Amino acid sequence: MTPDPRIDAYLAKSADFARPILVHLRERAHAAAPEAAEDIKWGAPAFVANGQILFIMAAFKAHVAVNFWRGQELLGDKALDGAMGQLGKIATLDDLPDDDALDALIVAALDLTTTPPKKKANPKPEKLHPDFAAALDKAPKAKAVYEGFPPGARREYCDWVNDAKRDATRDKRIAQAVEWLAEGKKRNWKYQDC
Structure with missing residues (x-):
C-alpha cells in the first residue's frame, strides 16, 4: 500500500x-x-x-x-x-x-470486496411533503431539476424536509431545497467533489 x-x-x-x-x-x-x-x-x-x-x-x-x-x-x-x-x-x-x-x-x-454488495430489495420510496410539492409547483425550474434527478437524489431532499421537527425548520429547508434545485444541485452537493 x-x-x-x-x-x-x-x-x-x-x-x-x-x-x-x-x-x-x-x-x-x-x-x-x-x-x-x-x-x-x-x-x-x-x-x-x-x-x-x-x-x-x-x-x-x-x-x-x-x-x-x-x-x-x-x-x-x-x-x-x-x-x-x-x-x-x-x-x-x-x-x-x-x-x-x-x-x-x-x-x-x-x-x-471479492463479492458484489448485496442490493436492497425494496428501496424506501420518496415521500414528497405537501408544502415542498407546493413550493416546487411555484418554481418550475427547480421542479424540472427535481424530476430529472434519480430516485435516490429526490429521496435525499424529501427525507431532509420530512425529518424537520418544527414547521419553521421545514419551511427553511424547503426554501433552501428550492434554491439549490433551481441551481441544479443535489442535496449533498457540497460533498460531491471530495
Missing part, C-alpha cells in the same frame, strides 16, 4: 488526541490489507480494494469514527448502533479493539 500524501495532510491537521488513533488505524490497514489503496472519500481517509471501500476513518472534535463500508454484512445489527461509528466513540487508543480483532475486521472487510 502506497501512502497517500492527502492522508498525511489529514493526519497533520487532526487534533492531537486523534492523530495517534488515525496513525494506528492506518498502520493496521497496511498490515492486514497490504493490497488495499489509500484514498480520500468525502473528505476523510479511506482504504479501498477491488473497487470497494474497506473502511473510512474520520476525526471529529472529541472522537474518531471508523465505518466499514459493508459494515452491516460485517458486523450485523451492531453496525447500526449509533452515529459515532461502528467501533463506537474512539477518544483514545484504548477505545480501539486489540490489534488481532482490528486486523480480523479489516481482513473480513477485504474478503467482502
